[in-house]
Amino acid sequence: MxxxxxxxxxxxxxxxxxxxxxxxxxxxxxxxxxxxxxxxxxxxxxxxxxxxxxxxxxxxxxxxxxxxxxxxxxxxxxxxxxxxxxxxxxxxxxxxxxxxxxxxxxxxxxxxxxxxxxxxxxxxxxxxxxxxxxxxxxxxxxxxxxxxxxxxxxLDVLSVEKEPGQALELLKRLLGKQDKRVENQLEAATAICECLEYLPLGIELVGGYLVRDPELSLNKMFGQLQEQKLAEKALQTRETLNSTQLGVKAAFALTWEELDSVTQQLGKFLSLFSPQQILWNLVIWVAIGAGKLDNQEKARQLRWSENELNEAKQQLYERNLLQQVEDSEGFYKIHALVSWFLQEQLAESGEIKAVLETTFATAMIARARKIPDPATCEDIELFKAVIPHLEELGKRLIAEIKAAKEEQIISPASVPNDRVISIFVGVARFYEGQGLYKIAEPWYEKCVNVCQALFADDHPDVATSLNNLARLYDTQGRYSEAEPLHKEALAIRKRLYATVHPDVAQSLNYLARLYENQERYSEAEPLYKEALAMRKSLYATDHPDVAQSLNNLALLYDSLGHYSEAEPLCKEALAMRKRLYADGHPDVAISLNNLALLYFHQGHYSEAEPLYREALAMYKRLFPGDHSDVATSLNNLARLYDSVGHYSEAEPLHKKALAMRKRLYATDHPHVAISLNNLALLYDSLGRYSEAESLYKEALAMRKRLFATDCLNVATSLNNLARLYDSLGRYSEAEPLHKEALAMRKRLFVGDHPHVATSLNNLALLYFHQGHYSEAEPLHKEALAMRKRLFPGDHPAVADSLNNLALLHFHQGHYSEAEPLHKEALEMYERILGVNHPNTVTVRENLANLQQQLTSPSIWKQLVRLF
Missing domain, CATH: 3.40.50.300 (P-loop containing nucleotide triphosphate hydrolases)
Structure with missing residues (x-):
């Protein structure tokens, strides 16, 4: 409260x-x-x-x-x-x-x-x-x-039916027990209350006025109120005030007249702020610091000092024109009716009105421009006191633009057109940084509408506003809504800038990223390359945009399994970002994570782990609360632990990532599906099949809702659910899923690809488990050959294929063919995962079993061949 x-x-x-x-x-x-x-x-x-x-x-x-x-x-x-x-x-x-x-x-x-x-x-x-x-x-x-x-x-005004009357009782309390003016001048006191229409706010204003002047008689007070009411009524040219408003305005006017010029200016200035939560330190900064912003000559005309402002604040507070907010140190509020009267004073103040409005808008825009993307929790805390006033300014500008449009005036009076976008973007970033996308979205939408209203033809701010809204849709997985906005923004920028330009490169990069998120890799790659080439021609030295393009192209190659092309780009991006940002920065954490991801995909776990840990620690420092990058970092480190068999360390990380992503994305989202899938994988590895199945199904259903066409994530979910059914001996349910996953992956990736090799291997395992060895063997051999081409050195996937093909030969009784494959797999696992890893132990047991069969009597060999 x-x-x-x-x-x-x-x-x-x-x-x-x-x-x-x-x-x-x-x-x-x-x-x-x-x-x-x-x-x-x-x-x-x-x-x-x-x-x-x-x-x-x-x-x-x-x-x-x-x-x-x-x-x-x-x-x-x-x-x-x-x-x-x-x-x-x-x-x-x-x-x-x-x-x-x-x-x-x-x-x-x-x-x-x-x-x-x-x-x-x-x-x-x-x-x-x-x-x-x-x-x-x-x-x-x-x-x-x-x-x-x-x-x-x-709720009516205070009653006068009961003696001494509610209004009189309030006036008496305001004056205090020692003041006897109400009892001694009862008729005048009653007349004052009547003049104020028994409105509590008006009585409070007059009570404060009387407290400050103990010698003032109530008869004289009543006379002054009457004069003010009559003068206002005679001069009324706007929409007529009712008698109650006239009474309160008369009380306000008397209070207003006793204020010095600085206090009056401050009152007008405060009418520009949102009236409910005004941080006094912010007022000081806006009033005094604005003159130094962008050489604002008008702002410097005010020439306020901090002492003057504090004294003026005290006058407003003592006269009930300003109130402290309960349990909020340094925050003040203004009654809605008082705020309206102050706005009236501002509207009638001539040239100073423009000075005050320019001062306020300039300072607020300066603050809005400093809200970063992404906004960290630290940023949210820093800017939260500014947001209500930015929102108030944004609403006022929308009203101004609407009025200006009706009068065929191009621009609003208080803010230059090229600054308007900052207000809406700042507010939207504030909410987006907290994962409050539903609240951020209308501010990005208002930004588009305002920019389109202000600029009839192609304009940079229109393109930027379209990009910002599209990127919010990207974040939520709303790709079909994002794509036309990205394309429109790119088209506008290409028309505006016939030659190489940073904004064109940015739009190319955004559209490419959208395609990559949808796994439309063939459409994404040329756009990424074009953006990188453009940025390198623009910036001869280190630059964040160049680092971003290097990073994004590297990620694309990683997704395609082109690791030799991805690694130098990842390293170059990381080195550049470390040179650009001396301390922790989200971009550095992104590069650490992406290089670790590349090593992970190649099976270089010992190289990946310290990078993942460094990235996670940096993200947690930057974003103490829920944040998509923290969730991704938790997920990635958990997956690494999965791969090396550290399941007890992996599970809590997977759960944290899933819970955080569900809080961040309240609807279907690719990141939520990833966490569902990865936690299911962990449970699958631990033999907790019923828990794994429900999560696999939930992930698959979500991905099918998100992606109507072929999609790597859908194929992955099909594959994983099929593997679970295979493990449980539910072969008739597993086979169609494996085939669907393999067909989809072959359509997505022409030629060698790790995911295609995985599907070949898994379908082969299904046939092996059913004893269909003739169908399994060519698939195992194709998977092994592909993995050797993809991973020339040691790699867990190659070792896995070696072991699987060896097992097939063993069950066919082809021991001489099985033994060298088992030995090669065991040596590779020992080098990669160590001698005690579950995979290493399993292969060692397979080899021992094989060698036992080789030394057993020939009758046993014949029996093995038979069964």
Whole structure:
């Protein structure tokens, strides 16, 4: 709960009781009333008074993006894995929010949900929980709510029916026990309350004014209020204020007039901030530091000092124009009605308005530009106080652009067109860095829409905004949505830049990466090569873009099994990144991981392990919470341990990676499928077949939903499930899966490839287990020959094929052919994995069994041949 509640709370006992009674009966209650009447205060007092009757209280400020705020709450507070799909259908935000409420932790007591200051009834209806264990309390200025959805409790101004009256009682409390002006000048006090329409906010403003001037009579105070009301009414040219607003504005105006010029300027300046969470240190930085940004001459015209600002803040605070946020050191808030009055003052302030707006926008854009991609947890903590104000600026700009378009004006007044994109990208990166893709997505979408509205023809910012949205789709595995955006961005950049240009190289790289993620390697390779050549021609020395292109082309060759081409590119990228970044950096960790992956694929485990460990340690320092790179690093190290038989070390890493990926990707995603598959592989190796089968099936189903055509990951899942069935003797279920996997891999990879060799080997093993030796032998020989061509030196896959072919010869009674193959396999395993590895031990036992048969009487040899 953000507010402690006023110590001067009076006159709402009946309303408090009524709220409680209605909530017990109807679950959903709305406190309805005009701005400044005390709706939030009543909700706060209710929650404080009755908190022991609830199993929890959750408070949402409903001026924000409610759906996004709720999803972020459930993700951060409970670590929920929020689904994005139900079967093949994408869930909308309303359905995702409903799912969240259904998973709210159980409690023996009801849960109170407060939606404060609702301004959009449609938004409210989409997020209100439908379960009776929740009691929902809403505050809103909107009237005539849907009674089927919610029960209204109108909150009027303070009552004057009871003597001395609620309004008078509040005024007395504000002045303090020693001040007798209300009792001594009761008629004037009553007139003041009447002039203010008994609105608590207005009474608080006047009470503060009177406290600061103990000699001021209430008669004189009333006269000043009347003058202000009449003057405002006479000068009114905008939409007419109602009498209550006039009364409060009169009280505000009296308070405003006693402020010095610096304090007035500060009040106008604060109206540009989001009113709920204003960090004072941020205000200081924006106000004083902005003059140094981009040579902003207008900003320097303010010439504020920190002491002046602190003194001005104190004046605003003492006059109830600024309030401290409960339990948040250094944070302040402004009442919505006060914020509106301050915005009115800003709108009427002439030239200084442009100065203040430019100062604010320049500083906010400077902060937005510093939000990195990817944003680490450290970055999230650093920038979280800025985000509400960037969001406020973004919303204001959208409104300005819409108004400008209607008036056929090209650009908004407060921000240069070439800076607008930074605001939306900064906010989106902030949420994307936390894995909150559903909240990041609309900001990237708004960025595209704003840029397209500002720039009618081809423009760099339009291309960049398209790329950013496409990359978010890439991250979520939404490749069909990403591809047209990447292509459009590339086409725009090629039209803009007829010659070599970094932006064109970037778009080539992004589109290639999309194709690689879909395993469309033949389409990805020429784009990667073109991007690398372009970047090398642009940058004569070390550059992050060159390192990125080297790394990406290396990964592609690794995926294709072209290890001799991949290794020098991996090493060159790593060396360049280490020269570019002296300390830990995500790009260095990426290169460490990728070089380790290359060694792993070649069976060079002793070279891969220290690189994997170094990469994981670096990622954990950079991203202390959930992050896709941390999950990938955990997964890769676990796979290495699998391969060398260290299963007890592998299992917890696999589980951590899977859990993290499920939290990061709430729907089908290739990375989740990878973790499901890899944990299943581990259980398969440990003989925990029932656990392995369910995970294999889940991974296969997910991959088939993700990839409609031939796909390496689908083939892998087919192969792995088939191997499990083979191990369990369920041959009729295994064979069609093995054949489907082999056919798919042959379509994907023309010529030699490790995955094709694996499928040949596994289908051969299936036939071997069924005693179909004549069908198994040519497949084993083809797999061995291919693996020897792929891996000229020692490699576990070659040793595996040698052993398998030896076993086949043994069971056929061809001992002289089997013995040298077993010996070669054993020597290779000992060199690669050591003498105690399970694979080494198994081959040693196979060789011993064979040698025993060779020394046994000939009758046994004849029997072996027969059976």
């Amino acid at each position: 953000p507010y402690r509640g006023s110590i001067h709370f009076v006159g709402r006992e009946a309303e408090l009781t009524l709220v409680h009674q209605e909530l017990q009966q109807k679950d959903r209650v709305a406190i309805v009333g005009m701005g400044g009447v005390g709706k939030t205060e009543l909700a706060t007092q209710y929650a404080r008074r009755y908190e022991n009757e609830y199993g929890g209280i959750t408070w949402f400020n409903s001026r924000a993006n409610l759906s996004g705020e709720i999803l972020a709450f459930f993700s951060s507070e409970f670590g929920f894995e929020i689904p994005q799909k139900q079967g093949e259908r994408l869930l909308n935000l309303k359905e995702q929010v409903a799912w969240c409420w259904s998973k709210y932790p159980e409690s023996s007591l009801p849960i109170l949900i407060v939606f404060d200051d609702v301004t959009d009834l449609t938004n409210l209806s989409e997020v209100v929980p439908k379960y009776h264990r929740f009691e929902v309390l809403v505050t809103t200025r909107l009237r005539h709510l849907d009674r089927n959805l919610i029960q209204e409790i109108p």
